[in-house]
């Protein structure tokens with residue numbers, strides 16, 4: 001592994017050598033992508049101190065892929081595509097349910113029990129077991145989505161490829177992300193938290209506790225919080241304006257399920273190979 005890591009580092013520092021004709025770079029980069037695809041490698045993980053650790057070299061390999069591959073045409077029925085990356089395959093073996101209209105790129109990882117409604121999962125993303133990616137939700141490059149998460153209809157989870165050390169969006173186990181929420185630019189949603197429909201979480205939007213009025217963080221919704229999109233008053237030389245904030249309206253007990261967002265197991269049960 002460390003050999004592969006140092007070879008990727010070498011190629012990243014010698015971009016002039018990275019061409020579709022260079023079979024050595026192709027071999028190294030494609031190996032990383034295959035290992036991402038099967039979940040042997042991840043772009044990031046949460047360590048024992050609860051910090052997000054980014055494996056920069058893996059992201060570098062993804063960036064190199066775009067230089068190391070030429071464009072190809074692919075077709076599905078009447079549709080034509082022109083791109084450098086292929087889609088994931090082999091969903092039966094993976095135990096993943098994929099509804100027509102969904103696509104996940106090779107190099108993303110989908111755990112057993114994932115359901116993809118017509119949605120999109122980009123390269124480098126990692127999606128945990130039992131997670132539902134609902135209609136028109138998009139999981140951006142390298143985003144890390146935990147187990148038993150619900151990304152409701154139209155949710156936008158931002159991607160991060162550049163710069164290589166940028167922290168991806170992290171949604172932790174059991175979180176519910178309401179319809180049309182946007183979580184972008186390395187923002188993080190803690191375990192079991194609930195985002196009301198239309199909430200926008202970015203590193204510049206304050207998360208405020210409705211009980212105390214305190215700003216808890218920016219870009220991080222802690223565990224077990226129920227939050228909604230709200231506004232805060234701000235004075236500017238030009239007048240008084242209302243800027244968005246994320247308001248914590250309720251705290252759940254650890255493991256408590258919010259009654260309005262409980263999942264229906266019947267939608268999730270499908271054949272999962274052991």
Ligand SMILES: CC(C)(COP(=O)(O)OP(=O)(O)OC[C@H]1O[C@@H](n2cnc3c(N)ncnc32)[C@H](O)[C@@H]1OP(=O)(O)O)[C@@H](O)C(=O)NCCC(=O)NCCS
Pocket residue numbers: 134152153177178179180194195196197198226227228229230249250258260261
């Ligand atoms: C956040 C949510 C779970 C409600 O949580 P709750 O703990 O029951 O909170 P309440 O409904 O009591 O709402 C608390 C306050 O926030 C407000 N609020 C609720 N949802 C809101 C939202 N999405 N945006 C802004 N404010 C919201 C309520 O009006 C209420 O204010 P009020 O006391 O003045 O009436 C729910 O409103 C929601 O958004 N669910 C997600 C729906 C969805 O996306 N479904 C997906 C289908 S695919």
